Amino acid sequence: MFGKDNGGENSGESENVQSSTNAQSSNKNVWLQRGILGAILLATGIYLFQQVYVFAPDEGSLGGPVKGLTPNQLRKFYATRVVFKKEFTPEEGLGPLFNGKSCFECHGQPTERVGGEGRDVVSTGVVRIGRRIAQRPKAKQPLKDVITGLGQDDVDIMLFQGGPALERKSITSEFVNKYPPDCQIEIGSVPSGAELISLRHAPPLFGFGLIEAIPDPDIVQNVFKELKSNPQLAGRALSQIDPLTYRPRISRFGWKNQNSTLLTFTQEALNVEMGVTTFFQENEKSATGISNFPKCIYKYLPSEPNDKGHVMAQLAYHQALLAPPDRGPITEEVKRGEKVFEQLQCAVCHLPEMSTAPIVYVVDPDSPGPELKHMEIQALESKPVKAFSDFLVHQMGVKLADGLPQGGAQGGEWRTTPLWGLRFKKFLLHDGRTSDINEAILAHGGQAEQVVKNYDALPEKEKSDLLAFLKSL
Ligand code: HEC
Numbered sequence: 001m002f003g004k005d006n007g008g009e010n011s012g013e014s015e016n017v018q019s020s021t022n023a024q025s026s027n028k029n030v031w032l033q034r035g036i037l038g039a040i041l042l043a044t045g046i047y048l049f050q051q052v053y054v055f056a057p058d059e060g061s062l063g064g065p066v067k068g069l070t071p072n073q074l075r076k077f078y079a080t081r082v083v084f085k086k087e088f089t090p091e092e093g094l095g096p097l098f099n100g101k102s103c104f105e106c107h108g109q110p111t112e113r114v115g116g117e118g119r120d121v122v123s124t125g126v127v128r129i130g131r132r133i134a135q136r137p138k139a140k141q142p143l144k145d146v147i148t149g150l151g152q153d154d155v156d157i158m159l160f161q162g163g164p165a166l167e168r169k170s171i172t173s174e175f176v177n178k179y180p181p182d183c184q185i186e187i188g189s190v191p192s193g194a195e196l197i198s199l200r201h202a203p204p205l206f207g208f209g210l211i212e213a214i215p216d217p218d219i220v221q222n223v224f225k226e227l228k229s230n231p232q233l234a235g236r237a238l239s240q241i242d243p244l245t246y247r248p249r250i251s252r253f254g255w256k257n258q259n260s261t262l263l264t265f266t267q268e269a270l271n272v273e274m275g276v277t278t279f280f281q282e283n284e285k286s287a288t289g290i291s292n293f294p295k296c297i298y299k300y301l302p303s304e305p306n307d308k309g310h311v312m313a314q315l316a317y318h319q320a321l322l323a324p325p326d327r328g329p330i331t332e333e334v335k336r337g338e339k340v341f342e343q344l345q346c347a348v349c350h351l352p353e354m355s356t357a358p359i360v361y362v363v364d365p366d367s368p369g370p371e372l373k374h375m376e377i378q379a380l381e382s383k384p385v386k387a388f389s390d391f392l393v394h395q396m397g398v399k400l401a402d403g404l405p406q407g408g409a410q411g412g413e414w415r416t417t418p419l420w421g422l423r424f425k426k427f428l429l430h431d432g433r434t435s436d437i438n439e440a441i442l443a444h445g446g447q448a449e450q451v452v453k454n455y456d457a458l459p460e461k462e463k464s465d466l467l468a469f470l471k472s473l
């Protein structure tokens with residue numbers, strides 16, 4: 001039907017020009033039709049292929065998804081990564097006061113790995129403040145004598161002076177020409193009278209879905225195990241009435257173990273770090289405690305809540321599916337170091353392994369919002385969680401105490417930091433004060449005092465084995 005008679009060569013010169021042109025144009029049409037058909041088939045093919053396969057080159061690596069997700073779950077993972085990296089604008093709800101424009105800004109180290117730690121402590125850390133309540137007995141003694149035991153009733157979190165967490169940027173300080181010069185918002189700074197000032201480093205979030213999926217009773221069980229193996233080291237489980245579900249949950253997130261779920265932490269991070277209000281804290285006042293913004297600013301602010309539910313769900317989903325850090329090479333030295341870690345009883349608090357529940361649901365990022373839907377993620381079910389933490393708080397002594405009670409933890413209590421991914425970390429301890437593992441260990445006091453003395457007394461060889469082990473995490 002086509003092809004044979006279009007060239008002059010084999011059909012002879014007798015055919016007239018008109019018919020040759022006709023033939024050419026009908027050929028063009030046919031090719032065009034074939035092209036369109038081909039494109040449709042290709043698109044359909046790619047679509048069908050994507051239903052059974054999503055290219056995930058970073059599966060299982062830092063910032064990539066956990067292994068074993070379905071194509072649908074993977075697609076949602078990559079779609080929500082964009083939200084984690086997205087810089088919010090004032091029109092989208094950023095501010096009026098905030099600390100960062102995106103989650104990624106403070107959770108992006110090592111470079112470009114979504115969900116990492118803060119790039120440096122000063123700009124991506126958060127400052128918390130407080131002061132002792134003068135009427136309480138503990139206000140009458142020298143601070144250093146009582147700092148480790150300060151509790152909720154002893155401390156004023158200075159809500160109306162910018163506390164408990166300072167907001168160090170505002171839309172008018174960051175977007176200078178956008179707002180009238182006589183309509184400026186004062187940024188948070190340490191107020192006079194703040195006695196307790198705590199710098200908090202932004203931790204990495206890798207493997208957080210596994211941590212979230214540890215059943216509550218298993219964490220509580222750790223308390224009893226520790227009481228049995230060494231009561232001196234035994235930690236405390238903290239619980240929280242999850243503000244999103246009104247159900248009590250065992251806490252596991254935050255330096256002071258102040259949160260139990262990723263959704264709750266995310267909602268707080270959106271509010272406190274970015275000023276984005278959600279349907280849980282619908283207005284800026286309830287989110288920050290600050291109500292004295294200049295009136296003129298309100299006409300520039302978007303309607304509240306800023307997030308109608310989606311952003312919170314998208315971010316919580318993304319964190320839940322971030323792969324845990326894998327282990328580095330396991331040499332003979334590393335194996336010997338692991339034994340030292342156990343003998344010293346570091347492993348009592350830094351519990352090497354726990355396990356996730358047999359059925360795990362994660363918030364669906366495509367929830368209609370404010371209604372939240374959940375979806376089962378089989379890739380997180382009955383999985384080992386090699387986090388090296390018991391998810392309990394321990395009394396760590398004066399050197400580490402910040403005096404600020406939070407989420408049920410006292411001034412000197414901290415959640416055992418998960419040690420997985422230690423070799424990628426730039427800043428250690430809650431305030432990022434050191435990058436030296438030896439120094440971080442020597443800072444342990446309180447309940448860990450004897451363990452650290454034993455560590456210090458180790459022969460050099462065993463010490464270097466232990467460090468090799470820690471650097472393999
Ligand atoms: C200005 C920097 C900053 C921004 C922006 C920020 N974070 Fe954080 N993040 C921190 C700091 C600091 C901590 C430690 C807080 C604490 O526990 O005291 C933290 C802790 C966390 C934790 C708990 C970590 C753990 O070890 O349990 C989660 C989860 C988290 N952030 C999620 C988010 C999400 C989601 C966003 C975006 C909505 C976000 N963060 C934005 C600084 C930031």
Ligand code: HEC
Nearest residue numbers: 346349394400414415416417428429430440447448451455
């Ligand atoms: C009583 C429980 C306990 C014992 C025992 C203990 N730790 Fe810790 N460890 C903690 C807590 C709690 C923190 C968090 C302290 C902070 O940031 O202020 C921590 C923090 C660390 C850190 C810093 C991690 C980071 O990313 O910031 C390292 C490293 C560490 N521990 C190693 C060890 C080693 C090695 C031993 C044994 C010699 C040990 N720990 C014994 C509870 C313990």
